[in-house]
Amino acid sequence: MLTTIIGGLLLALHGAGVLAAMHAVMNTRTPQGAFAWALGLVFLPYVTLVPYLYLGRSRFHGYVDLHRARRGQIQAQADEQLTDEASPPEVSERYGEIARMLGARFHPGQRLRLLVNGDATFDAILAAIGEAKHCVLVQFFIFHDDMLGKRMQQVLMDRARAGVDVCVLYDGIGSHALPGDYVKTLQDAGVGIHPFATQRRSNRFQLNFRNHRKIVVVDGERGFVGGLNVGDEYLGLKPPLAPWRDTHLQLEGPAVADLQRSFAEDWHWVTGALPPLYRPSPGQGTAHTLIAATGPADRQETCSLFFVALIHAARRRLWITTPYFVPDLAVMAALRLAVFRGVDVRVLIPARPDHRTVFLASGLYAHDAVRAGIRVFRYQPGFIHEKVLLVDDDTASVGSMNLDNRSFRLNFEISALNVDTTFAAQVETMLENDFAHAHEVTEAEYDKAPYLRRLAMHVARLFDPVL
Structure with missing residues (x-):
């Protein structure tokens, strides 16, 4: 009798897992996320069904x-x-696609x-x-x-x-x-x-x-x-x-x-x-500023595209600080292409974790980035949580956006994109000080890590869709 009850419960659980997997395939935003959820829900529903109730919903x-x-x-x-007044041509030409995507505009005189x-x-x-x-x-x-x-x-x-x-x-x-x-x-x-x-x-x-x-x-x-x-x-x-x-x-x-x-x-x-x-x-100042408010209610994945557009705009320098370095394929490809253009690409990330799974996945992405010619640094004094991006000598973004799937697709975010040489110089000075308190990541960080830690990094990256 007990065996029959347990068998019935397991059958019902697997049935619920199959139904949830169908929902995931139809509604999850990325193919990688849909595959990951569907696989887990079909074969391990007793492990993945409850997390899917919390994390799998993708529409509202x-x-x-x-x-x-x-x-x-x-x-x-x-x-x-x-x-x-209208933005000067150099601003409109470089960042007009961002303004049109967001239905926003650059305001002069900030x-x-x-x-x-x-x-x-x-x-x-x-x-x-x-x-x-x-x-x-x-x-x-x-x-x-x-x-x-x-x-x-x-x-x-x-x-x-x-x-x-x-x-x-x-x-x-x-x-x-x-x-x-x-x-x-x-x-x-x-x-x-x-x-x-x-x-x-x-x-x-x-x-x-x-x-x-x-x-x-x-x-x-x-x-x-x-x-x-x-x-x-x-x-x-x-x-x-x-x-x-x-x-x-x-x-x-x-x-x-x-x-x-x-x-x-x-x-x-x-x-x-x-x-x-x-x-x-x-307006009493000199900066041109666009407020980039992004979120999952937008028709496009505006946060990810915001980063891609800024990366493509860089011609000499691209410095990024982020607590969570879990870029999607589009952002990672844009960073790689920036290196081939001869851009000085640097990413500053934490040396200590506040979320261990994200930290492990970030370490693997840092290794991939270093192999692609992107310079990655770990901030040493404490935890770095700033979300700042510096492009060339005149553009800087400050806001709430992280380089991870949660900011790209799941969270409502906002940043101020500013075009002004004076302000960019202030951001440059600030970031130079941050980099001076950081150690550069080399391939040895991954290569010399214990096997179980490297395995944990690869397992953590499997959870990209929900990090």
Whole structure:
């Protein structure tokens, strides 16, 4: 009797695995991902079925439909506030494909401030919020209820009590450890705060499609974007990853309207209403800036294509920093071709892991990159989390995008692409200092690794579709 019951359960489990495999073949975004899921679900459903419920879902319709319907309306509303001049021909020719792909544009006259590390970033953000007179928009992937989280909480409550409109979004999975009391305290003070998810109804099985963006906009005039979240570890206060290395960007000028637009789309999905939108200040700087907001609701895989386009634009230099180096085939091919063009291609990655599976896969990709002539460096002092890209002598991107499948296809991301020789020179100085604190990866790192570690690296790479 017991044997019959167990046999029936196993048969049902395999049947469910076959049905899930059919779903994976029809819906998974890449052939590699579809094959990996289908193979595991058919032959090992007792191992892969539950993970597929969390990670295998690749479509969501409600957000997509509203995103596409509202994006044009919000863009038109933002455009009414702007009187930008056309970008100079050299900018349009080099990066016009990115602008057309994203339905965005370069705004001239941006004033930029590079914020190196957590102290500089949050000193600037908290000071700007403290000076807000009309509206504060805040969006982070992670909020923690720690010292930095309480500082952020206090300044937001102070502004709300002063009559300022304060709107806050956090990701429901990224901030899974955030206590309910933290949120309720903000709500009681008049702060509008909500978790983001692509489904309005809570779904504990949805680990994909997370909102990884970091946006702060104050009074429509000052904007912030970059790689840092709200937590003490981003100030380098939590070993063993301390000191934490990260970068953010402050900007003033018409491009802030596009930061507002990105926030407004997500806020409207969550709340059904639009946040207050304010006219940005006239351009007083020298940079041309495009806000690249990408995500799985786009018709194209815009994040991956964003990287490919920037890599192809490089003629002399291409320096990239990323905590997770798991490039797809298109990005890896573009990097290889850049080497053949004679471009100085360098990639800076961590020397210590925060996610061990990703770290192992990154090590194998680093080995492949070195063999292709790409110079790869490991940052030594602590964990490097910055997402910065420098092209030649005039172009630099700062934002939330990693070089991995999650950013390419599964997460909502945002970066500021800036064309300005002065700002690029500042980024160059910052990255030169980062590279000075790094060791260059050689083929020996892989060749001399123990066999079991090399095996683990190859096994980790099998999980590319979900890393």
